[in-house]
Amino acid sequence: MEDPELKFGPNGGLVYCLEYLISHIEWLEEQLGDSDDDYIIFDCPGQIELYTHMTEMQQLISTLQKMNFHLCGVYVLDSQFMVDGPKFLSGTMTALTVMINLELPHVNLLTKMDLLSKNAKKQLNKYLEPDPHSLLAEMADNSWSQKYFKLTNALGSIIENYSLVKFYPLNIKDRESIADVKLTIDNIIQYGEEEDVRMRDFDEIEGDE
Numbered sequence: 001m002e003d004p005e006l007k008f009g010p011n012g013g014l015v016y017c018l019e020y021l022i023s024h025i026e027w028l029e030e031q032l033g034d035s036d037d038d039y040i041i042f043d044c045p046g047q048i049e050l051y052t053h054m055t056e057m058q059q060l061i062s063t064l065q066k067m068n069f070h071l072c073g074v075y076v077l078d079s080q081f082m083v084d085g086p087k088f089l090s091g092t093m094t095a096l097t098v099m100i101n102l103e104l105p106h107v108n109l110l111t112k113m114d115l116l117s118k119n120a121k122k123q124l125n126k127y128l129e130p131d132p133h134s135l136l137a138e139m140a141d142n143s144w145s146q147k148y149f150k151l152t153n154a155l156g157s158i159i160e161n162y163s164l165v166k167f168y169p170l171n172i173k174d175r176e177s178i179a180d181v182k183l184t185i186d187n188i189i190q191y192g193e194e195e196d197v198r199m200r201d202f203d204e205i206e207g208d209e
Contacts, residue, residue, distance in 0.1 A: 014045050018056040051098045070189035072105050079110040105188045113171040
């Protein structure tokens with residue numbers, strides 16, 4: 001972005017960086033070469049066009065899979081913007097788009113739960129396992145929603161009929177919340193399941209008997 005010749009904006013800079021990374025993927029493979037049993041988190045940019053209009057993320061995933069990484073996509077949505085029907089449906093469709101394009105086991109998180117008021121938290125509970133038709137009823141009061149009701153209803157039916165999207169709450173100040181999310185991801189990527197069984201414990205039990 002600061003290059004006087006390129007003069008990229010934020011999105012252009014991200015696109016350029018991803019393209020550069022993929023064209024020099026050998027560097028990444030070298031950096032990850034000694035990562036046996038490591039737990040690696042790739043904090044990816046949030047710009048949706050990187051997952052809908054480009055192939056670089058799919059190429060990155062393919063490279064990691066060839067290196068025998070067990071992968072899980074974690075899609076993060078800010079809970080503060082998800083307390084009304086239209087925004088929630090929009091966020092759900094965005095998450096669904098990423099899920100389809102990346103073709104990975106997926107966990108969708110609603111973050112910043114600690115910043116919500118008690119009333120907002122109660123309201124948010126109905127979005128964790130959403131009922132699109134009840135959300136649509138809330139959206140029918142304005143002219144825009146009425147105009148596009150059939151389209152919105154069709155999208156809601158797809159989400160409901162195929163149970164495609166579910167959200168998990170994440171409160172960074174709640175250890176139990178963090179542990180629940182980590183356990184969900186660990187189960188998906190089978191983290192730790194390839195470790196050798198420690199036979200010593202069994203020998204000690206037999207000796208005690």
